[in-house]
Amino acid sequence: MSLQWRELEKEVVRCIKCGACQTVCPVFKELEAESTVARGKVNLIKAVIRGDVEPNENFSERMSWCLACKACVENCPSGVKVDQLVIGARQKLVEDKGLPFLKRMIFRIGLRNRRLFDLGLGMGSVFQHLLFRPAANGQGMLPRLPMGLDKRRVLTPLAAKNFTNRSSEKNKALNEEKTVAFFTGCMINYVNPEIGDAVLKLLQNNGSTVVVPKNQHCCGTPAYVNGDLSTAKELAKATVDTFCDLKVDAIITACGSCGLALRNEYFEILSDEPGYQDKVNKIAKKTMDIAEYLAQKGLRGELKQVKKVVTYHESCHLGRGLKIKKQPRDLMKSVPGVDLKEIKDPGRCCGAAGSFSLSHYDLSMKINKYKTDDIVNTGAQVIVTGCAACMMHIKDGLNQSDNSQIKVMHTAELLAEAYKEES
Amino acid sequence: MDAKLVERLKEIVGSEHIFDKYEDRYCYTYDASFITVGKKEVPELIVYPGSKEEVAEVLKLANEYKIPIIPRGAGSNVSGGTISRSDAIVMVLTRMNKIINIDRKNMIAELEPGVITAEFQTQVEKLDLFYPPDPASKAFSTMGGNVAECAGGPRGAKYGVTRDYVLGLEVVLPSGQILNVGARTMKSVAGYDLTRLFVGSEGTLCVITKIIVKLLPLPEAKKTMLAIFDDLYKASETVAQVFMAGIIPTTLELLDNIYIKNIEDYVKIGLPIDAEAVLLIEVDGDALVLDKQINTISEICKEYGARDVKVAQNEKEAEDLWVARRSAFAAVSRVRPTIIGEDCTVPRDKIPEVVKKIREISAKYNIIIAVLGHAGDGNLHATILTDERDHEEMARVERAIEEIFIATLEAKGTLTGEHGVGRAKGKYLHLEVGKEGIDLMKALKKTMDPNNILNPGQMLGE
Numbered sequence A: 001m002s003l004q005w006r007e008l009e010k011e012v013v014r015c016i017k018c019g020a021c022q023t024v025c026p027v028f029k030e031l032e033a034e035s036t037v038a039r040g041k042v043n044l045i046k047a048v049i050r051g052d053v054e055p056n057e058n059f060s061e062r063m064s065w066c067l068a069c070k071a072c073v074e075n076c077p078s079g080v081k082v083d084q085l086v087i088g089a090r091q092k093l094v095e096d097k098g099l100p101f102l103k104r105m106i107f108r109i110g111l112r113n114r115r116l117f118d119l120g121l122g123m124g125s126v127f128q129h130l131l132f133r134p135a136a137n138g139q140g141m142l143p144r145l146p147m148g149l150d151k152r153r154v155l156t157p158l159a160a161k162n163f164t165n166r167s168s169e170k171n172k173a174l175n176e177e178k179t180v181a182f183f184t185g186c187m188i189n190y191v192n193p194e195i196g197d198a199v200l201k202l203l204q205n206n207g208s209t210v211v212v213p214k215n216q217h218c219c220g221t222p223a224y225v226n227g228d229l230s231t232a233k234e235l236a237k238a239t240v241d242t243f244c245d246l247k248v249d250a251i252i253t254a255c256g257s258c259g260l261a262l263r264n265e266y267f268e269i270l271s272d273e274p275g276y277q278d279k280v281n282k283i284a285k286k287t288m289d290i291a292e293y294l295a296q297k298g299l300r301g302e303l304k305q306v307k308k309v310v311t312y313h314e315s316c317h318l319g320r321g322l323k324i325k326k327q328p329r330d331l332m333k334s335v336p337g338v339d340l341k342e343i344k345d346p347g348r349c350c351g352a353a354g355s356f357s358l359s360h361y362d363l364s365m366k367i368n369k370y371k372t373d374d375i376v377n378t379g380a381q382v383i384v385t386g387c388a389a390c391m392m393h394i395k396d397g398l399n400q401s402d403n404s405q406i407k408v409m410h411t412a413e414l415l416a417e418a419y420k421e422e423s
Numbered sequence B: 001m002d003a004k005l006v007e008r009l010k011e012i013v014g015s016e017h018i019f020d021k022y023e024d025r026y027c028y029t030y031d032a033s034f035i036t037v038g039k040k041e042v043p044e045l046i047v048y049p050g051s052k053e054e055v056a057e058v059l060k061l062a063n064e065y066k067i068p069i070i071p072r073g074a075g076s077n078v079s080g081g082t083i084s085r086s087d088a089i090v091m092v093l094t095r096m097n098k099i100i101n102i103d104r105k106n107m108i109a110e111l112e113p114g115v116i117t118a119e120f121q122t123q124v125e126k127l128d129l130f131y132p133p134d135p136a137s138k139a140f141s142t143m144g145g146n147v148a149e150c151a152g153g154p155r156g157a158k159y160g161v162t163r164d165y166v167l168g169l170e171v172v173l174p175s176g177q178i179l180n181v182g183a184r185t186m187k188s189v190a191g192y193d194l195t196r197l198f199v200g201s202e203g204t205l206c207v208i209t210k211i212i213v214k215l216l217p218l219p220e221a222k223k224t225m226l227a228i229f230d231d232l233y234k235a236s237e238t239v240a241q242v243f244m245a246g247i248i249p250t251t252l253e254l255l256d257n258i259y260i261k262n263i264e265d266y267v268k269i270g271l272p273i274d275a276e277a278v279l280l281i282e283v284d285g286d287a288l289v290l291d292k293q294i295n296t297i298s299e300i301c302k303e304y305g306a307r308d309v310k311v312a313q314n315e316k317e318a319e320d321l322w323v324a325r326r327s328a329f330a331a332v333s334r335v336r337p338t339i340i341g342e343d344c345t346v347p348r349d350k351i352p353e354v355v356k357k358i359r360e361i362s363a364k365y366n367i368i369i370a371v372l373g374h375a376g377d378g379n380l381h382a383t384i385l386t387d388e389r390d391h392e393e394m395a396r397v398e399r400a401i402e403e404i405f406i407a408t409l410e411a412k413g414t415l416t417g418e419h420g421v422g423r424a425k426g427k428y429l430h431l432e433v434g435k436e437g438i439d440l441m442k443a444l445k446k447t448m449d450p451n452n453i454l455n456p457g458q459m460l461g462e
Helices: A005-012 A026-031 A038-050 A057-064 A071-075 A082-097 A101-111 A114-131 A185-191 A193-205 A221-225 A229-243 A256-269 A277-286 A290-295 A316-321 A326-333 A361-378 A388-400 A411-419 B003-013 B022-026 B052-065 B117-125 B143-149 B194-198 B232-244 B257-267 B287-303 B315-326 B328-333 B348-365 B391-410 B426-448
Strands: A132-134 A141-143 A178-183 A208-211 A250-253 A287-289 A308-313 A338-340 A382-385 A407-410 B045-047 B069-072 B089-092 B099-103 B108-111 B166-172 B178-182 B207-214 B221-229 B251-256 B277-285 B306-311 B338-341 B368-374 B379-386
Touching: A005 A038, A005 A082, A026 A361, A038 A057, A038 A082, A038 B022, A057 A082, A057 B022, A071 A082, A071 A316, A082 A221, A178 A193, A178 A229, A185 A193, A185 A388, A193 A208, A193 A290, A193 A411, A221 A229, A221 A256, A229 A256, A229 A277, A250 A256, A250 A277, A250 A290, A256 A277, A256 A287, A256 A316, A277 A287, A287 A290, A290 A326, A290 A411, A308 A326, A308 A361, A308 A411, A326 A338, A326 A411, A361 A388, A382 A388, A382 A411, A388 A407, A407 A411, B003 B045, B003 B052, B022 B045, B052 B069, B052 B089, B052 B166, B052 B207, B069 B143, B069 B207, B099 B117, B108 B117, B117 B143, B143 B207, B166 B194, B178 B194, B221 B232, B221 B287, B221 B315, B232 B251, B232 B277, B232 B287, B232 B306, B232 B348, B251 B257, B257 B277, B257 B315, B257 B328, B257 B368, B277 B287, B277 B315, B287 B306, B315 B328, B328 B338, B328 B379, B348 B368, B348 B379, B348 B391, B379 B391, B391 B426
Parallel strands: A178 A208, A178 A250, A250 A287, A308 A338, A308 A382, A382 A407, B045 B089, B069 B089
Antiparallel strands: A132 A141, B099 B108, B108 B207, B166 B178, B166 B207, B221 B277, B221 B306, B251 B277, B251 B368, B338 B379, B368 B379
């Protein structure tokens, strides 16, 4: 069943072409052509529907120049869902022309098969030392050879053992009041398991027993935003099936994109999937970001002093997507010793945007430059954010600008320091 | 397009500032107006010059090759003033975006055309100075565009429009000559007032490369109130009475029931959805006199039929009201997908009769016309809510617009208060300025742009 371009028309005509998106689109600020701003993209889609523009390579390239950061959506007087339109256009392009080879390999073969994915990333963690050298101040690693990745680029190494394999399936709370499930997402599972450890510690110290289902997999967002709807569906169904019958009070995520998928986007992704509506609804209602969950009652127990000057970056999908902006700040401020300095424009996209930073590295680093400068200007020792993909990109920017002394942490990691045992 | 010409243009502005792909060029076939020309008018090339010298070189070449140039800022005008044509080069001035200086002693500022209006206002307000013109698009419109269109805004009632602040300009003529007009002083009568001729010339006479504006001291405080009416006619009658009491409000906005209901549905701040009209009024100035002014206005509103008057008690309440006002277009855009905002402007005392006439026209053609006016300066934004895909309805819309124009001129008003003529109103301009007016304007255009390369077809037709 093919999605017709015309299906996008209803949303497209809502654009009154006012041009308000020009003030907020990070991509447009770098590329300057009208075709790269939200208004341009919407009108190119409209042109395809009218038959004025062919959905060719040039069109496809312009559709790829979108971070799905939702800045234009939030700023749009008519509330046009530009990100949904661009994703819709990408889906149509994938249906017509298929995915590019690399993305096809990753999404169709890698992501769809959890064990192969585990194996691939596991092997990666063994061999990566041959290919990468450590970066300054212990922050990440640099490629030794130009293997399709930019040699300047700092990547976080793959974990030796992924999070779901190394943690127990059930982790008892200190004073059990609730039981929650933890949806780790790929970055925490394979790249930053220490964030997962912090999430467990926080939940256990705050009265929640944590279930970590072993057979959980990718939420599907990377496939979805790149227009690979069929892979996104497979992954969404797998996630829903794994989580919907668990006897838990909440499903905790620690990544804005995963949270947004489970809470909002599955309605769209699985809209024509028979038998899934109730299940999606059930999951959506239970899904909460770790900061949102903890902020309901505030941090409990004895909090140790964490003497740090920190600043906070709002990841696009956590901030604009799930509207979680206040909770992480409130929690950090409740930890003794934490001095939170606000950054200029905390919601400006860091340029990572998941696979965008892989396919458009130079552009994503130009966008990242603003974030790096703004972080440095706060004078903070630590930049905190609620998304591991942002963390990797921000780390890269800090390293390349000789600011690797500024640490990059997940909100959960900073908060967990308040529960650190004396060594 | 001649390959040699493209090469020359690349040398002038740099190849990274030239766009020649069809998909990129296509995106200049529209602006913020309801006009879209589509694939038949995709321009030949897009250039982004970075300096007045580059602008001059490009214009010289275009003049030599007789290729039309369409100057453009953010493309946020609503009269079709930057719509492309198939034989043209679109020249975008957004790279020239520096505030050259803000001179506190003389209270003037000098800036490039690509500076964003709101960004400029933020910078001058940091120095306790004030640049009042506030078009609805100020967050993204460029100052060059504001000057070329002579943009207005709600504050016009007290503070006037862009032309009232432009002291001087640096412009490039189609010949490539760079010309400085006007002065840096409040007074200057040296020759014809070319500055005024260029302000609002809609890109048909010159390309603006530098702007000198005067600034005011930033008012100390402001106060906002809402007067609620059960009768639209009475609300519109009240407008002139406020001025007659000797008070000039910063803004005096008239919103009809269609706007009230849709805004309330959208932002939910407790607007009276059963009211036929509200007047949203703001006064600014010395904090000590504002309460007195608000009281006087409240009394006048009640005397002329307001059922209730609410004064914002704090900044939050005032901001809520302005958020509601700013979301007006978005709110009604949810009713129908196509919004055509007219900007006919009439003397204040004629507002009641023209508002009544608009209501009659709306009924006659069976189309939705909402009214949201900057009533303080007689600028009635009759807003037509329609659907561009419905051709039968669009034909009725066109007839309704013509009748609104006629009603406006009969009330001794003007066809456009602040949006400009552009493509949208070119064919009606003669109704207001007469054949003699058109002939003189055409003669001026021919003198300054003998090859008709600057934004041809705009305002005066071909």
